[in-house]
Amino acid sequence: MAKETGIISWKELPLGCAILEPGNASELRTGDWRSQHPVTDFDKCIQCGNCYIYCPDMAYVQNEEGFYEVDLYHCKGCGICVRECPKNAIKMVEEGH
Amino acid sequence: MGKRVGIEVSLAVSHAVMLADVDVIAAYPITPQTHIVEHLSELVADGLLDAEFIPVESEHSAMSTSVGASAAGARTFTATSSQGLALMVEIMYIASSLRLPIVMAVANRALSGPISIWNDHGDMMLSRDTGWIQTVAENGQEVFDLVLHAYRVAEDPRVMLPMIVNLDGFTLSHMIEPIEFLSQEEVNKYLRPYRAPIRMDPENPITMGPVGMPEVYTEAKKAQDEALKNSKKVIIEAWKEFGDLFGRYYSPVETYRMEDAETAILILGSLAETAMTAVDKMRDKGKKVGIIRPRLFRPFPADEIVEAVKNVKNLAVIDRAVALNGMGGPLSFEIRSVLYDANLHPYLKNYIAGLGGRDVTVDDFSDIVSDIESCAQKGVKPEYTIVNVRE
Numbered sequence: 001m002a003k004e005t006g007i008i009s010w011k012e013l014p015l016g017c018a019i020l021e022p023g024n025a026s027e028l029r030t031g032d033w034r035s036q037h038p039v040t041d042f043d044k045c046i047q048c049g050n051c052y053i054y055c056p057d058m059a060y061v062q063n064e065e066g067f068y069e070v071d072l073y074h075c076k077g078c079g080i081c082v083r084e085c086p087k088n089a090i091k092m093v094e095e096g097h
Numbered sequence: 098m099g100k101r102v103g104i105e106v107s108l109a110v111s112h113a114v115m116l117a118d119v120d121v122i123a124a125y126p127i128t129p130q131t132h133i134v135e136h137l138s139e140l141v142a143d144g145l146l147d148a149e150f151i152p153v154e155s156e157h158s159a160m161s162t163s164v165g166a167s168a169a170g171a172r173t174f175t176a177t178s179s180q181g182l183a184l185m186v187e188i189m190y191i192a193s194s195l196r197l198p199i200v201m202a203v204a205n206r207a208l209s210g211p212i213s214i215w216n217d218h219g220d221m222m223l224s225r226d227t228g229w230i231q232t233v234a235e236n237g238q239e240v241f242d243l244v245l246h247a248y249r250v251a252e253d254p255r256v257m258l259p260m261i262v263n264l265d266g267f268t269l270s271h272m273i274e275p276i277e278f279l280s281q282e283e284v285n286k287y288l289r290p291y292r293a294p295i296r297m298d299p300e301n302p303i304t305m306g307p308v309g310m311p312e313v314y315t316e317a318k319k320a321q322d323e324a325l326k327n328s329k330k331v332i333i334e335a336w337k338e339f340g341d342l343f344g345r346y347y348s349p350v351e352t353y354r355m356e357d358a359e360t361a362i363l364i365l366g367s368l369a370e371t372a373m374t375a376v377d378k379m380r381d382k383g384k385k386v387g388i389i390r391p392r393l394f395r396p397f398p399a400d401e402i403v404e405a406v407k408n409v410k411n412l413a414v415i416d417r418a419v420a421l422n423g424m425g426g427p428l429s430f431e432i433r434s435v436l437y438d439a440n441l442h443p444y445l446k447n448y449i450a451g452l453g454g455r456d457v458t459v460d461d462f463s464d465i466v467s468d469i470e471s472c473a474q475k476g477v478k479p480e481y482t483i484v485n486v487r488e
């Protein structure tokens with residue numbers, strides 16, 4: 001059910017709308033809900049991981065250098081990471097900018 | 098064929114549930130359903146039924162527990178009445194949308210207020226659109242048979258829906274009637290062990306009851322609606338199979354002396370037996386009267402009703418509940434809707450009778466028939482009426 005788009009026929013729904021594949025919520029594109037996205041200034045970042053911990057969609061992924069990069073497929077643009085960053089390293093930017 | 102035993106109908110329900118070899122019973126006592134659950138707890142305590150008997154703190158919990166048990170793949174039973182059913186309604190919608198084949202006996206009772214422990218169909222009408230299949234019994238034998246039929250239908254892989262067997266509170270639940278029991282061997286020929294197509298299993302985790310985003314909710318409801326509509330053929334098939342095995346045949350709509358009937362009484366439940374006595378008396382006097390009794394209430398047996406009604410001039414629809422919307426009784430709306438689609442226009446008048454345990458007698462049915470015939474003759478606009486209300 002939680003396929004990326006969710007666009008399937010009623011005939012294809014599993015019985016009782018059950019989700020038969022565990023953990024497939026990660027396929028849901030919560031990024032669709034966003035009107036702004038976060039942009040991190042890595043020069044200010046101290047790699048504390050607050051953004052990673054507080055993000056309700058687990059949208060931050062740590063890269064090889066230890067910085068947290070946002071995965072825009074899942075980031076829904078709530079801005080929590082901006083509030084929680086102790087270094088004001090993250091800014092919200094309008095979509096399309 | 099089993100022997101005939103004189104037994105209280107509630108106990109016969111419990112006996113049928115025992116023969117169905119249920120795994121889990123979760124129920125809360127409420128008049129007039131109490132004896133069903135009480136006797137089941139005895140059967141479990143005495144070791145005659147190997148099941149989990151879960152005494153819960155409310156009907157909301159009874160239905161929630163039933164959902165959990167059924168989701169785990171257990172054959173599940175519960176029972177209730179009136180306010181108990183009202184408290185269950187929130188979870189009843191969940192049970193049907195999750196497609197869980199729970200079976201519930203409802204000993205029909207009036208809804209408060211004023212508080213009434215007595216019989217009418219207020220509770221049946223409250224739950225009419227919860228997505229449960231519903232049958233309505235006329236007598237004790239039918240109740241016993243319909244409980245077994247309910248498991249057969251509900252668990253059919255083509256159906257997978259919860260099912261209610263309605264029996265009139267007191268007038269059926271507390272009556273001692275002669276009932277022909279089936280043996281365990283006979284029941285085993287009819288009911289196969291339940292194998293849930295999907296279930297909660299720690300080894301194979303799945304999610305039941307997830308959020309339905311706007312992209313999927315419409316499709317989910319469509320799938321549920323289709324499942325309910327399509328259950329009818331399985332319901333009929335399961336009755337046929339029951340008849341072939343045990344000799345008692347059932348159909349979605351029962352008719353009585355309808356051959357050349359000009360006036361028909363359309364009624365649900367045990368009061369149809371009183372109506373039969375009235376019809377016999379009227380027939381003796383040459384009146385062409387008959388009875389139409391839907392045994393299947395959900396899905397609504399529209400085709401069978403049209404077939405039964407198509408030649409009548411007058412149709413007295415008896416409701417055992419008043420819908421507080423200024424339009425009369427709920428059954429009458431459904432019948433009108435079915436007739437409109439079939440382009441049938443009998444003189445239809447809605448009689449609301451037997452509310453909260455008020456007696457409806459043989460003479461009352463004769464009066465109803467006289468009333469509808471004279472109204473039709475005078476061409477009076479048919480307005481719903483509450484029978485025997487004191488002015």
Ligand code: SF4
Nearest residue numbers: 055075076078079081
């Ligand atoms: S804006 Fe919200 S969803 Fe997006 S990365 Fe920050 S905390 Fe996560």
Ligand code: SF4
Nearest residue numbers: 045046048049051085
């Ligand atoms: S919260 Fe701010 S400082 Fe901490 S890791 Fe995230 S961006 Fe860097």
